[in-house]
Amino acid sequence: MRTRLAHAMVLICVGFAIPALAQDAKRAKPCSAPEYSQFDFWVGEWRVTDESGTFQGTNRIVKILGGCALQENWNGAQGMRGHSFNIYAAHRGTWHQTWVDSNGGLLLFDGGLEDGRMVLNGQTPAPDGPGTVEHEISWESLPEGRVRQLWRISRDGGTTWNDAFVGIYSRKE
Numbered sequence: 034m035r036t037r038l039a040h041a042m043v044l045i046c047v048g049f050a051i052p053a054l055a056q057d058a059k060r061a062k063p064c065s066a067p068e069y070s071q072f073d074f075w076v077g078e079w080r081v082t083d084e085s086g087t088f089q090g091t092n093r094i095v096k097i098l099g100g101c102a103l104q105e106n107w108n109g110a111q112g113m114r115g116h117s118f119n120i121y122a123a124h125r126g127t128w129h130q131t132w133v134d135s136n137g138g139l140l141l142f143d144g145g146l147e148d149g150r151m152v153l154n155g156q157t158p159a160p161d162g163p164g165t166v167e168h169e170i171s172w173e174s175l176p177e178g179r180v181r182q183l184w185r186i187s188r189d190g191g192t193t194w195n196d197a198f199v200g201i202y203s204r205k206e
């Protein structure tokens with residue numbers, strides 16, 4: 034009788050465990066949606082030049098937090114350093130970047146993939162008076178595994194734009 038009772042208890046436990054395990058298997062791994070990989074073309078160790086080939090700095094982009102975010106580690110040729118954290122904010126359906134640097138700079142950007150380019154936009158107070166400065170930074174994958182970053186700014190609400198930085202990223206050997 035005890036053996037039958039023990040077997041029955043095991044079957045009951047297994048009966049409850051199988052649906053629970055099936056539910057766990059159905060749960061997606063955090064940050065596994067395809068959107069979290071849209072910016073992966075930027076991941077790597079980079080040597081950055083301007084369009085004329087003048088060295089601008091190095092950048093190391095790594096996936097962190099189990100693939101949920103990208104961390105940028107910039108070392109400029111003139112000594113300025115900066116870091117950014119980039120994440121796909123699923124609840125908003127957009128990418129977000131927070132940038133901080135050794136000059137005390139803080140930039141907040143939002144956007145997403147547009148025609149194969151990652152395009153992020155933000156605003157800062159104008160440094161020389163009233164108003165704001167509009168920022169648009171885009172990254173696009175180039176042939177041979179390179180990446181082009183274009184940072185444009187507008188001081189007139191987006192009517193006219195000027196290039197603030199154009200970087201060509203080449204993978205370090």
